[in-house]
Ligand SMILES: Cc1cc2nc3c(=O)[nH]c(=O)nc-3n(C[C@H](O)[C@H](O)[C@H](O)COP(=O)(O)OP(=O)(O)OC[C@H]3O[C@@H](n4cnc5c(N)ncnc54)[C@H](O)[C@@H]3O)c2cc1C
């Protein structure tokens with residue numbers, strides 16, 4: 001599957017390898033997790049109130065539409081988190097994790 | 103003066119200029135910002151390791167961006183700068199912050215909130231599909247990550263950012279499928295006398311239009327968005343709009359950047375119990391401030407776009423004026439002549455601001471025409487029909503009651519992106535003035551905290 005975001009410049013950065021829903025994926029050093037995921041995939045999570053997939057909205061930490069999870073179950077706001085080598089990211093909410101917290 | 107405990111929230115143009123004045127008066131403020139780096143929205147810095155030049159990042163504002171970044175660098179050792187730190191509550195004259203899972207309560211004698219703005223949104227059917235982004239988001243993807251939000255991007259809405267960001271995309275080599283403006287050319291022409299208060303900015307605007315035209319981008323004014331098409335799995339596929347003659351047109355695209363100018367981030371002012379007033383011109387509630395940024399809560403000052411949207415230059419001035427107000431209230435001398443000059447300069451900016459409001463008006467009337475099935479709250483997928491139902495069947499005509507019954511405004515964005523439109527839907531359904539609907543009260547935490555937080559003493 002192709003990614004959603006298109007890189008226009010700054011492509012000479014070092015590659016960063018991470019895991020996306022169990023499959024190997026590549027990003028560039030300095031990418032936010034949102035960009036890392038969306039340069040590989042079309043969305044970052046599913047809405048818990050409908051069937052639609054979501055891909056973030058504001059990119060500035062205000063809408064919370066870009067949450068992803070680590071394989072260990074930690075929730076990350078992908079637009080304000082920097083991708084790191086070896087991260088294991090899942091785009092479906094793990095069983096038993098909180099849907100919403102204050 | 104002894105050690106005054108002064109906190110500035112926000113390291114954008116307003117916050118940096120405010121801190122600069124405070125430091126010059128011998129105060130060492132705590133400067134809290136949620137971002138990793140200084141600069142705020144417009145002068146947002148790219149991450150380390152990115153190599154684009156100032157002119158390519160900031161265009162006509164490159165020198166101002168550089169000046170602000172340099173001022174910040176020279177201040178750095180003289181302020182207690184805390185990046186990646188969210189101010190999430192104000193209670194009992196303490197600012198509550200959280201950083202890396204640790205919350206702290208910081209007591210203050212004076213607090214300057216320079217929290218900036220976020221995009222102002224009017225929903226359109228289908229705006230929940232993946233690939234619809236706020237106008238600001240489209241710009242952030244480019245500025246801070248050198249990415250376009252899609253292969254074929256439509257820019258829709260109204261406001262100066264509509265043309266600015268579309269032109270920035272064109273210059274960066276992205277494919278812009280169309281620019282769709284809900285405002286008409288006629289409104290812009292009528293606003294010209296006010297916009298002429300800042301000739302340089304007006305000329306920049308004209309040159310953006312030239313860039314778009316030169317690139318052959320389709321620009322349509324006076325439109326109404328009808329629907330963003332897409333699928334649950336793959337997201338946006340196109341957008342349909344109605345042109346002034348009533349005909350509908352579809353543009354194929356895989357991304358839509360949507361926005362109607364910006365709105366101040368006022369949650370902290372609300373938590374500090376500042377009074378708000380209804381601004382009929384822009385149809386929103388704004389915190390009440392005097393000409394220098396004093397709020398109605400003693401010791402709390404509001405500056406920059408977080409109080410009133412004047413743009414970056416206006417934010418720099420507002421930051422200084424707020425710092426002087428604070429110093430004056432603490433018994434420090436302030437430079438009267440310089441202050442008077444800045445107040446005058448700000449008046450010209452306010453005239454320009456009014457021009458922008460008239461040139462790119464908030465399309466309030468669209469709210470009444472939103473189809474029932476259109477989602478108003480993206481967070482919890484609540485439709486216009488559901489919101490109308492709580493008004494018509496349950497008589498909930500006040501913003502907080504309508505929110506309690508419908509949950510519009512209760513989701514994870516806390517009403518940032520649905521609050522203004524939701525109030526318009528309620529007002530139209532109830533047949534009352536928007537002002538009577540009231541405003542959603544700000545709540546702590548101003549953004550969701552992660553589950554694992556622990557408290558530490560300063
Ligand atoms: C997305 C977006 C894009 C924009 N792009 C342009 C542009 O290209 N050109 C232009 O002229 N104008 C632009 N504007 C308008 C712009 O906001 C102003 O011109 C200028 O940045 C205002 O300066 P400021 O200091 O008031 O706020 P900002 O520059 O927005 O700075 C506010 C700072 O406060 C921080 N902050 C806010 N709340 C908290 C909190 N609770 N805790 C901790 N930190 C917090 C933020 O992280 C941010 O760094 C844009 C606005 C938005 C919303």
Ligand code: FES
Nearest residue numbers: 056059063064079
């Ligand atoms: S996209 Fe809005 S918070 Fe990340």
